[in-house]
Amino acid sequence: MEIGFIKKLISVIATNDNEQITRISDDELIRRYTQTRDEASFDEIVNRYSDRIYGFALRITRNASDAEEVFQEVFLTLAKKLDMFRGESKFSSWLYRVTVNASYMYLRSQKKHENNISLENYSPYDEKGTLMGRIMYKDWSSRPDIIIFNKEALIIIEKAINELPESYRTVFHLSDIEGLSNEEVSEILEISIPAVKSRLHRARLFLRDKLSDYFHEWRK
């Protein structure tokens, strides 16, 4: 009876601890881990960021096994060197930066080099600057949500994003999928804000075209 009560009490305390740790700020988790190597704090950091880090690594490498290697390297680096985080930027920005570096290092070690094609001249208009005869016949904007947001459309868009050259893919991922500001993306990728905006603009034009082709074909 007494043992049962104690077990129940321990379980209640553990549950309360789990609930509370999810409310702790990143900075406090970092402080706890760097000062006392508190495993629960590190686990919570992994819980919060693992999908974002894996997703970003997958976007850069475009390969699940490579992404997992990078994912492991990022958290191993974090476990060893979290005290190197000085709090000068947001923790999430710092972590994305670590992921970019780990991804490039991994791809270099595997000799997986991607030719970075420029999309700077990519545009839907003709040499006279007109869209005449290029957009309307493929207009899919009034299609019902059930068609637009179907699983196949999401697969198509994922595929189209992965067709973007790497420098556009990373900007698009951080800006439009992760929802980061131009300033944050600029800091993470170490490029200027005009470069972020320019790459995002061309990436979106490219993806709009890909989706138009898809929905146009789908109607046939």
Next chain:
Amino acid sequence: MFICKDVVENIMDYIDSELDLETLKELEKHTGDCPECMAFVSTYRRMLEITGKLKDKPFVTPEIRNRLKILLESKLKPV
């Protein structure tokens, strides 16, 4: 006077409501008269709705998480 190219090149600032009033008026005047640009803006907005659905997609399975745990335990073991 705005042409289609100007709509395309200003679309990001238009969507983000960052155009100055004069440019905004020019753009909306052109778009109102140009069905191609109207379709361009509509499909651009829809594209952003679709890509917005990709946020918060879960990637890390319990197996991936477990392999990370094993790796960390082996690499961080006190000597």
